[in-house]
Amino acid sequence: MKLLEERIRRDGIVRPGNVLKVDSFINHQMDIALFEEMAKEWKRRFAGKPVNKILTIEASGIGIAAIAAREFQVPVVFAKKSQSINLDADNYVTKIHSFTHGREYEVIVSKKFLGSDDHVLILDDFLANGCALLGLLEITQMAGATVEGIGIAVEKGFQEGGRLIREQGIQLESLAIVESMDAQTGKVRFRCQEKENA
Amino acid sequence: MKLLEERIRRDGIVRPGNVLKVDSFINHQMDIALFEEMAKEWKRRFAGKPVNKILTIEASGIGIAAIAAREFQVPVVFAKKSQSINLDADNYVTKIHSFTHGREYEVIVSKKFLGSDDHVLILDDFLANGCALLGLLEITQMAGATVEGIGIAVEKGFQEGGRLIREQGIQLESLAIVESMDAQTGKVRFRCQEKENA
Numbered sequence: 454m455k456l457l458e459e460r461i462r463r464d465g466i467v468r469p470g471n472v473l474k475v476d477s478f479i480n481h482q483m484d485i486a487l488f489e490e491m492a493k494e495w496k497r498r499f500a501g502k503p504v505n506k507i508l509t510i511e512a513s514g515i516g517i518a519a520i521a522a523r524e525f526q527v528p529v530v531f532a533k534k535s536q537s538i539n540l541d542a543d544n545y546v547t548k549i550h551s552f553t554h555g556r557e558y559e560v561i562v563s564k565k566f567l568g569s570d571d572h573v574l575i576l577d578d579f580l581a582n583g584c585a586l587l588g589l590l591e592i593t594q595m596a597g598a599t600v601e602g603i604g605i606a607v608e609k610g611f612q613e614g615g616r617l618i619r620e621q622g623i624q625l626e627s628l629a630i631v632e633s634m635d636a637q638t639g640k641v642r643f644r645c646q647e648k649e650n651a
Numbered sequence: 652m653k654l655l656e657e658r659i660r661r662d663g664i665v666r667p668g669n670v671l672k673v674d675s676f677i678n679h680q681m682d683i684a685l686f687e688e689m690a691k692e693w694k695r696r697f698a699g700k701p702v703n704k705i706l707t708i709e710a711s712g713i714g715i716a717a718i719a720a721r722e723f724q725v726p727v728v729f730a731k732k733s734q735s736i737n738l739d740a741d742n743y744v745t746k747i748h749s750f751t752h753g754r755e756y757e758v759i760v761s762k763k764f765l766g767s768d769d770h771v772l773i774l775d776d777f778l779a780n781g782c783a784l785l786g787l788l789e790i791t792q793m794a795g796a797t798v799e800g801i802g803i804a805v806e807k808g809f810q811e812g813g814r815l816i817r818e819q820g821i822q823l824e825s826l827a828i829v830e831s832m833d834a835q836t837g838k839v840r841f842r843c844q845e846k847e848n849a
């Protein structure tokens with residue numbers, strides 16, 4: 454999505470260690486007008502899919518999911534992260550490892566809000582190694598829900614998460630896929646995406 | 652706001668110890684159509700205020716703030732919660748005590764996204780003892796920003812947070828104020844609000 458790529462080029466900050474900061478418009482300050490354009494693009498890419506629920510994970514997926522939910526006219530469920538042991542029979546629980554924060558989290562969704570009738574679109578802001586997404590996929594499996602697709606704002610194409618998801622045959626739509634970046638020059642190179650419309 | 656009060660009566664769950672669960676439509680599953688009506692009501696109640704930014708706190712404030720931001724046509728900044736010590740010179744940091752989780756958090760906002768030119772509307776899902784809000788107010792003070800008002804979905808009117816905020820002369824607009832609730836009967840009683848329109 455050209456609009457997002459241009460915004461990343463303009464306002465994204467490349468840091469050593471392949472860190473891309475987009476906190477001025479995505480995950481600390483949120484540009485809601487941009488989120489609306491992203492929502493429209495996902496709606497176009499997932500046209501015809503019988504999505505009845507959007508699933509995301511706290512915290513930075515929530516804003517994107519809320520705005521996208523307007524476009525899809527469905528509710529959002531956000532998975533909660535916890536570091537405490539939670540063996541509640543009323544919840545789906547799985548563990549994920551966060552490389553960003555260097556620790557394990559439990560990811561929790563109440564059984565009340567996800568079941569075998571649900572056709573889920575999973576949304577998140579970032580995809581790198583895929584740990585968070587694989588956790589959400591595991592939770593949809595526990596629930597017996599159908600995953601209609603996954604929408605990501607920024608994918609780090611040089612990490613393995615995207616490949617792991619696509620190998621499962623899931624439609625994964627990342628609006629910007631970073632192929633490489635250079636902390637010295639600040640330059641970001643994106644993967645060319647054919648089905649582009651925006 | 653009648654719509655929200657009716658929804659709480661229908662789908663809220665009262666638990667012993669004055670716990671009100673609204674996780675089926677506000678803070679785990681999110682009813683975005685309801686959030687849009689709440690956003691319109693805040694827009695009406697804060698009409699004429701020169702709001703240029705919405706400030707909230709992760710996680711459950713984010714969805715409400717994102718939808719309200721469409722109505723106000725402004726960006727959102729969400730404060731981050733952390734348990735790690737963070738003495739970054741680039742951030743405003745304060746400590747809050749969470750009674751819900753029984754521990755202390757640091758609340759963090761980057762100095763890049765809040766400053767003395769900002770006219771802030773603070774939004775959150777719940778107000779009880781007011782710890783989270785007082786933390787956000789402290790951060791706006793550090794930034795020299797002007798607080799134009801505070802919007803809350805559900806205020807527990809029998810706890811002191813609302814009084815503490817109103818005593819500071821800040822316009823606080825809670826869309827539903829619970830006066831009392833009964834875990835045995837499941838009944839919730841709301842404070843009568845005169846300026847009601849919805």
